[in-house]
Amino acid sequence: MDELAGRVALMLCLDQPPETALILELLRQGEALALSFTGRASLPPGTEHCLVRLAAALYNRLGQEGETNRKEGEITVRMEMMPEDIKVMLRPWRLAKAVTLCG
Template identity: 35%
Template sequence: MTELEKLKLMIGESNENLLSLLLSDATELVLSYTGRTELPVALNKTVRDLAVIAYNRMGAEGESSRSGAGESYSFDAAPKQIYDVLDRYRLVKIGGRTYEAKAEQAGDVLPPGGSP
């Protein structure tokens, strides 16, 4: 099942263009926050969670709170548990540069002993 199909099930929205945009924006946010160029598979759920939050906040952009009919709502940034997950995947800068491990290709793997 694709991430788009999972998001459709979670929120019951059928507009695939909107959902794709929300997933794309959430992915960009995650990559920017973590300093990565590729999304680790372990962060797919976090991306979906951020897309759901963005979907639920549509029409309330820029608001910090809302009240009416005896109910009040406050809008925080993403919940702390999302940042807790993202912080585990955040890359550290060393000397102003960020180093990200790349997946090794079969031809790049050295044989036992370390020399070709």
């Protein structure tokens, strides 16, 4: 997890990177979101890049918790729980559920 924290700090491109504890918490929250999206108990190997991108997205949304839209003058910003590019990367790992059709 420490290696991933370093990658998140690099991706944020900040003069002063956030505390490691915050980055680790964002990685844990990102992992929980990814697990919920995929329906798995653990993420498959090779999905670490998704966690790094998701943690960076969560960092950028700090202070906007609960917002779905924001309008400032002529500019409207729409926020999603998980950015579409990360969903595209995780979609192949989603587990399908078998259902039966009645009647």
